[in-house]
Amino acid sequence: MKDDAISELKEKLRGISLIEHAIMLLEWDQETYMPPGGAESRAAALGEIVGIKHRRSQDPALGDCIERAEEVAQSSGDPDLLALVREVRYDYDQSVRIPASLATEIAETSSKALTAWRAAREKDEFSLFEPLLSKQVELQGDYADALQNDGFERYDILLNLYERGLTASEFEKICQQVVPGLRTIIERATENPSDVPSFMKGPWDKDKQLAFAREVATELGYDFERGTLDLTTHPFCTSPSAPHDVRITTRVSTDDFISNLYGVIHETGHALYEQGLDPEWEHTPLCDSISLGIHESQSRFWENEIARGEAFWSHFLPKMCQHFPGKLDGVSSREMAAAVNPVRPSLIRVEADEVTYGLHIALRFELEKGLFDGSISVADLPGLWREKMQEYLGIQPETDRDGVLQDIHWSFGLFGYFPTYLLGSLYSAHFYEAISRDINIDQEVSAGRFDTILEWLRTRVHAPGRRRAPLDLLEDATGSGLDPSVMISALDRKVEMVHGV
Amino acid sequence: MKDDAISELKEKLRGISLIEHAIMLLEWDQETYMPPGGAESRAAALGEIVGIKHRRSQDPALGDCIERAEEVAQSSGDPDLLALVREVRYDYDQSVRIPASLATEIAETSSKALTAWRAAREKDEFSLFEPLLSKQVELQGDYADALQNDGFERYDILLNLYERGLTASEFEKICQQVVPGLRTIIERATENPSDVPSFMKGPWDKDKQLAFAREVATELGYDFERGTLDLTTHPFCTSPSAPHDVRITTRVSTDDFISNLYGVIHETGHALYEQGLDPEWEHTPLCDSISLGIHESQSRFWENEIARGEAFWSHFLPKMCQHFPGKLDGVSSREMAAAVNPVRPSLIRVEADEVTYGLHIALRFELEKGLFDGSISVADLPGLWREKMQEYLGIQPETDRDGVLQDIHWSFGLFGYFPTYLLGSLYSAHFYEAISRDINIDQEVSAGRFDTILEWLRTRVHAPGRRRAPLDLLEDATGSGLDPSVMISALDRKVEMVHGV
Numbered sequence A, B: 001m002k003d004d005a006i007s008e009l010k011e012k013l014r015g016i017s018l019i020e021h022a023i024m025l026l027e028w029d030q031e032t033y034m035p036p037g038g039a040e041s042r043a044a045a046l047g048e049i050v051g052i053k054h055r056r057s058q059d060p061a062l063g064d065c066i067e068r069a070e071e072v073a074q075s076s077g078d079p080d081l082l083a084l085v086r087e088v089r090y091d092y093d094q095s096v097r098i099p100a101s102l103a104t105e106i107a108e109t110s111s112k113a114l115t116a117w118r119a120a121r122e123k124d125e126f127s128l129f130e131p132l133l134s135k136q137v138e139l140q141g142d143y144a145d146a147l148q149n150d151g152f153e154r155y156d157i158l159l160n161l162y163e164r165g166l167t168a169s170e171f172e173k174i175c176q177q178v179v180p181g182l183r184t185i186i187e188r189a190t191e192n193p194s195d196v197p198s199f200m201k202g203p204w205d206k207d208k209q210l211a212f213a214r215e216v217a218t219e220l221g222y223d224f225e226r227g228t229l230d231l232t233t234h235p236f237c238t239s240p241s242a243p244h245d246v247r248i249t250t251r252v253s254t255d256d257f258i259s260n261l262y263g264v265i266h267e268t269g270h271a272l273y274e275q276g277l278d279p280e281w282e283h284t285p286l287c288d289s290i291s292l293g294i295h296e297s298q299s300r301f302w303e304n305e306i307a308r309g310e311a312f313w314s315h316f317l318p319k320m321c322q323h324f325p326g327k328l329d330g331v332s333s334r335e336m337a338a339a340v341n342p343v344r345p346s347l348i349r350v351e352a353d354e355v356t357y358g359l360h361i362a363l364r365f366e367l368e369k370g371l372f373d374g375s376i377s378v379a380d381l382p383g384l385w386r387e388k389m390q391e392y393l394g395i396q397p398e399t400d401r402d403g404v405l406q407d408i409h410w411s412f413g414l415f416g417y418f419p420t421y422l423l424g425s426l427y428s429a430h431f432y433e434a435i436s437r438d439i440n441i442d443q444e445v446s447a448g449r450f451d452t453i454l455e456w457l458r459t460r461v462h463a464p465g466r467r468r469a470p471l472d473l474l475e476d477a478t479g480s481g482l483d484p485s486v487m488i489s490a491l492d493r494k495v496e497m498v499h500g501v
Helices: A003-032 A036-057 A060-076 A079-097 A100-123 A130-147 A154-162 A168-191 A206-220 A258-275 A292-306 A310-323 A333-339 A357-373 A378-393 A419-438 A441-446 A451-462 A470-478 A484-499 B003-032 B036-057 B060-076 B079-097 B100-123 B130-147 B154-162 B168-191 B206-220 B258-275 B292-306 B310-323 B333-339 B357-373 B378-393 B419-438 B441-446 B451-462 B470-478 B484-499
Strands: A227-231 A237-241 A245-250 B227-231 B237-241 B245-250
Touching: A003 A036, A003 A060, A003 A079, A003 A237, A003 A245, A003 B003, A003 B036, A036 A079, A036 A100, A036 B003, A036 B237, A036 B245, A060 A079, A079 A130, A100 A130, A130 A154, A130 A357, A130 A378, A154 A168, A154 A357, A154 A419, A168 A357, A168 A378, A168 A419, A168 A484, A206 A227, A206 A245, A206 A258, A206 A310, A227 A258, A237 A258, A237 B036, A245 A258, A245 B036, A258 A292, A258 A451, A292 A419, A292 A451, A292 A470, A310 A333, A310 A441, A333 A484, A357 A378, A357 A419, A419 A441, A419 A451, A419 A470, A419 A484, A441 A451, A451 A470, B003 B036, B003 B060, B003 B079, B003 B237, B003 B245, B036 B079, B036 B100, B060 B079, B079 B130, B100 B130, B130 B154, B130 B357, B130 B378, B154 B168, B154 B357, B154 B419, B168 B357, B168 B378, B168 B419, B168 B484, B206 B227, B206 B245, B206 B258, B206 B310, B227 B258, B237 B258, B245 B258, B258 B292, B258 B451, B292 B419, B292 B451, B292 B470, B310 B333, B310 B441, B333 B484, B357 B378, B357 B419, B419 B441, B419 B451, B419 B470, B419 B484, B441 B451, B451 B470
Parallel strands: A227 A245, B227 B245
Antiparallel strands: A237 A245, B237 B245
């Protein structure tokens, strides 16, 4: 009879997961095919369905069921059941702590803040965004207080929303290693600046770019029987139903092929994670990604570790030439690898190269931390942004549009999210190093054999789902804890190889 | 205070409508972009969300609210409010009469019947479908009994699901006029069979077909700011959020342009109805289509009355020539009109021409009526199908695949649905005649002025929504009741003009 608690729990989780399926599809469509006139109704439909999901997630009957399931799991000793009830309990306890009135206020403020951010960016006028940004900081503080449990700082609690177990002091230590390490590499690389080689010049036919990118994604292991590739303004990956329905999007411009190709590979990395989740535990946290940092490690692994290497181009350059006859005659895979690995300080995070990227994150982390410990006020942000850009990257935005107003995240109240991008790079370097011990990666990639690498990730990173916390997963998979020097050394070697410095 | 009942009612209806929005999007995506691997999860997600909608639609709190709203509406005397509570009451009373167990059994049987129908069609073996078709007839009988209210026959109750107020005896009278009328026209037309003119031969470039069809849809008034056009196996129109988000789909083959062009125009007609619904009453029955027959009248109006006329081609032939340079040199709009108005008895309903189409419907009506009054058994269907095809159209299918197994409808338990296709043609002819009294249609169409015609339909047919029952709407709009001779005479004139007989 007691086993019934597990079945009942799974049934309840399945219902919630199926409602999430609808939410994710409504959001996916909003970015891909929805006609503009449908925007207002779509927001309303999302509000309705999200409300239904919240009520189910906080239902006291779910709480009772979890309690009974915990007893069954404990007496069974089954590690999967124990992980299941642990994660479900975690989600439930988080969910019930948020008052409905706060959730509504955040949703409404986010909507207004998004509009204000768009206007402020359009007019390059930070003051238009400032009051709503202040409100979002205040509301996220309230949100952290509502979740408060073990005496953590507010910003720690927010960080934990995106990366379980991460604290500001730990991330600060990471930055203290990463920032000087990256700056040294950048200084060396920019002493010898390299021009963009002429073979990189456009125009690049859009349909051909998409056909080539699709071919690459397929070879890397993205299963189009369980996936799609559509066009959006901002690329993303979403899973209405992991691992069976996982979707990526991309953008394409005739000016260069980097944005499309590396965008598709990046999203493919995310999608491979979702397609590699454990179908046996579909609709439960065991078939869900553990954190944004681990998710990002998978996109960066394929984008940076694999697809920016010479071995990748020794396999794919002939294939790319077939799509673009005559355009790449005489280009070597080494030249191509150098061309796709620029190191150039620039203003916009999403356009930053692999080396300078981490500094954009360190800057944002310091500002967010200051906002929540009270040492920085919202009004100080534009000036501090310019100062820190100068300090870290040696350049300053002329406008706030290219500075503090460039990211959408804060308008949604996403504070503590940016650090996961850097964590993704750090984890990714660790995975690469660990795989190198088992597999001759260059040899496999040159031969177009990506399945051995994917299988390594499937077993150790994808299939566990939320069974293991991020750092435990890292330890299990690689045998070591997080060490920023792994990424720094790898970037150092790459820059030396590619730029000969 | 009493007005609150109306606000509360609208709020409840809005919630149900927003859940329907999600359902319609899940269904749309299933046919357009969903990867094959997502099918099983999608079915589950639809089951979950449809269940939520059913519970809301039958909620006793909704019943209470309707009662209070009825009092407010009656004391206000406001015709919109009276229509609102009348229609909401109708839906609620229908909804609460269906036991959940019956709804579940029908859903499960439909799923099995669909699979059986596909297998039976594939193998051309009616016996594989027969037991599940029998089950569907039985379940639809139970469904009719559950809805039973005023001593109607079962089949009358089913007809009423799709066309409010329609009875079998009325439709029988319609058929008694339509069948001999159409047969006379067909006999005359087929005495002088015309060959397919050589300019109709393919190949027709798919992208150019789609570009031309999109141009036509736009000129007819389809608003792409509130609409989409995507590719599916079977074309359809759906509205996640009428009138703000209305979507059509089409198919395209290089063999001929008719299927794509007239398919798009047909769905555009449906979409114009949905885009013309009253936004002031969004999420309520006053912003919903009144019946399938009226819906079909709008698709057939644009497809047949407008787009198969010579005036249409005098406007669009030069535009089509721009899309297909050289392919239509020297073709006159008259020749094109003749080419798109064949009269040829054929086996498959969805490929039938405007004249023979009605006979395919009469045949299905007679079989359905017999199934529900007990005069026909499911086992008799294949033989009766062949007999009636011979009697009405002078041809017989060699296989059941081209006979009784051709339509998907019965596998879903849709009995009483087919008659609305013929009603659509009848209403459409009435609307054309009435508009002709106010507007010189040929003159407007030749000049590419479709807005005057659309405006006529918007005011009299689209905007009313469910305020008026189908026949009342017809009477209001055209000043007359349903008279099949209007369509017969119009087809007679068209065949004479086009085929010179």
